Amino acid sequence: MKTYIKDLSTQQDSVVTLQGWVQNKRESKGLIFLILRDGSGFCQCIVDLGNIGEEKFASISALGQESSITLTGKVVADTRQIGGFEIHVDSVDIIQNCTDYPIANKEHGIEFLMDQRHLWLRSKRQWAIMRVRNQVIFAIHRFFQKEGFIQMDAPIFTGNAAEGTTDLFETDFYGQPAYLSQSGQLYGEAMAMAMGKIYTFGPTFRSEKSKTRRHLSEFWMIEPEMAFHDIFDNMDCIEDFVRFVVSETVANCKMELELLERDTASLEKTANPFVRLTYDAAVAIIKGEEKVEGKTTIEVLEADLIETKSQIEGLKKDIAEREALIAAGGMKKGKVNFNLNTIDKNKNQIKQLEEDERNIPQWLESAKNFTYGEDFGGSDETVLTRMFDVPVMVYDWPHEIKAFYLKRNPENPKFARGVDMLAPEGYGEVVGGGERETNEELLIEKINEHKLPMDVFEWYLDLRRFGSVPHAGFGLGLERLLAWICKLPHVRETIPFPRMYGRLKP
RNA sequence: GCCUCAUUAGCUCAGUUGGUUAGAGCGACGGACUGUUAAUCCGCAGGUCCCAGGUUCGAGUCCUGGAUGGGGCGCCA
Structure with a gap:
């Protein structure tokens, strides 16, 4: 049976066989300290000249960083070690001895590391981030499954730009122009009318030439859509969902978050109610006209x-x-x-x-001079979230600046019932969504206003012609959520092989 | 698309008002050391100073243009 480093605590004092890579090596006369990693964890393994013989000892001494080996030895408790255990090695089989591994155990620049991404993933921090990503994805599925949502896959080739605004990647679809999906939402709405509650979980493509810490050209988005839900049900869902994913991740990734030196206290604050502000209220705070806990944004x-x-x-x-x-x-x-x-x-x-x-x-x-009626910029989000220690949901936006499919507030048609959730600690927009317009005439008017081709939306209008019901949903950017949970300076480290402006390799 | 900062050894960086043969640490390599935690100590090798022009007796250093990268704005999740 294979033994993994994560299970060593159940194997104390027994002899086990581990397979992995030499992450680091320290040497002393007659002793070699190998830090072995096997994907499940890290463990110090001690090779003693007296146990193993001179010939073998010399070949182990020659091992370069990231050489692959199989070793057998006794599991010994040692409080000085990370996992609490070390291996006293009896035998080593060298699978491959390699030299000149490019990534050293020191500070490197981001360009170099991104060029070495295929190897960088082996490093401790990246290992921890990818494990958190896995837990977050699993928690997302658990949440929706326990709440009775049906997972669906939206098409990736689309014939149109859903919102008509963002730049899309164009490809050739049997001689016709096709675009890589920037959102599965319209298809989600159709499916929600079939299943009640659905969620998509798939890749999304935007060809915006954005060079910022929160943009990727290819990222993963989760888009639930719920029949018989209004804007307020939607906000309840966002809040429950984000709270669940964050708390499950904090509970299941203690070691990983510790490795990332993430202070989980601020994540645990998501147990408190999220702040809900109308656009008007948020603008007053941004401009410094309204105080939060006795202070203006400007102060x-x-x-x-x-x-x-x-x-x-x-x-x-x-x-x-x-x-x-x-x-x-x-x-x-x-x-x-x-x-x-x-x-x-x-x-x-x-x-x-x-x-x-x-x-x-x-x-x-920019905050002082914010013009009422405009959309928030990245800096406005930062300024607003700086005032609170829980996520902030902003709803009821001027309808002109939001997507055509958002429902108008019946009491004040100036506003569309969109909602953005902004993460604390400067991370900004993580969720965007809202209640959908059900009035066919208003939708047609909006499609014309946005100068979108009516024929590609005919099927979408059918959803309003046959059993139209109030419904709402949202989109969550996985990488932005992860950047916040791990407190990373940039989303590029949250995805194994980031695709962004100027980066297609490796 | 706009603004801003940067580019010197495999990596991370120094490099004075423009002045002889461009430096350090890490890593690699060779050696020493029987409990190291980024081990330590000794030794050795390693350079198209991003590219192209220009100013100058003389440019890593100043000027112009370009490339690449970091960050910000716009746009967005």
Whole structure:
């Protein structure tokens, strides 16, 4: 039977066989410390010259990083180790000895790592992120399945742009132009009329030339659609759903989130009620006309700017101190290296903080001058969510700026019943959705207003002609949700092989 | 599409007002050390300073254009 590192705790003092890769190696005379990884975890394995013989010892000593091996040894408890266990090795079979593995155990730049993505996935942080992704996907399915939703797959080739706004990838479909799907929602609506409650879970494609930390050209979206649900039922569903996925992930990914140094306290706050604001109320807060807990956005942002500046000063001081210590001499080499590396890290942090320093005044300006009636920009979202520590749902948007299929507020037709959920900690829009228009005349009017080809929406109008009912739904961006849960600076690390502007390989 | 910052060894980065033969650490390689946790110590090798022009006696450094990348805006999940 095969043994995996994650199961070592059940095998204490017995002899097991592990198969994996040499993640790191330290050597001393007569002893080799191998850090083995097998996909399920990491474990230190000790090779003793006296146990294994000189010839074998030399061949193990020559193993490069990421060499593949099979080893057999005794499981010994050792509190110093990550998993609490280590292996005292009896024998090693080398499957492949490899050398010159490109990714070293140190800081690397993002461009280099993205070029090495196929190998980078083996690194600890990436390993942890991919495991969280797996748990999040599983929790999403559990939520909808327990709530009686039917999973459906929407087509990926479409003949039209669903909302007519975003840039799509064009392909050739037997001589006809076809577009890669930017949303499965319209098809979801059809299926919801058949099944009651459905959800799609599939890839989505947008050819926007966006170079930001929250855009991908290819990403995964979850789109539930519910018959007999209005905007408020929809918000209840969003809230229950996000709360469930976050709490299940926190419960099932303790080790992974710890490895990512993710403070889960802020995730646990999703147990509290989410903030619900109309567009009007949100705009008043963004513009600084309305206070939240006694403070305006302008005050909070100005304080953030001062804080950023003092952090930069603090880091510069820290660097100067370390440089002076090194220059003074007499420091051990290991300590010098540690300090040099810390200086590098601090410098990188300063670069990021300096970007914030440049951005915050722009955001402040943009928030102050926000024009009522416009859609929120990324910075407006950041500014708004900065004021709360739970997700914020903004609903009832000016209908002109929202998609054609959103229902008007019957009490005030100026507003469409769309809802966006903004994640805290600056992550912004993670969910977009709303109640769907059921009035056929209004829909036709909207399709014309948006200058969309009527013939491709004929089938969609049929949904209003035959047993039309109030219904609502939303779309959740998996990678954006993951970036927030893992507190990553960019969505590109949340998907195994990101496709984005300027990145098609590997 | 616009704005902004960057590009120097395999990797992460220094490089002074423009001045001789461009540096460090890590990694790789060779050696030492029997419990290491980014091991440590000694040694050794490693360069199209992103590309193309220009200014200058002289350019890694200054100027112009381009390429690539980071970030922001717009657009969006």
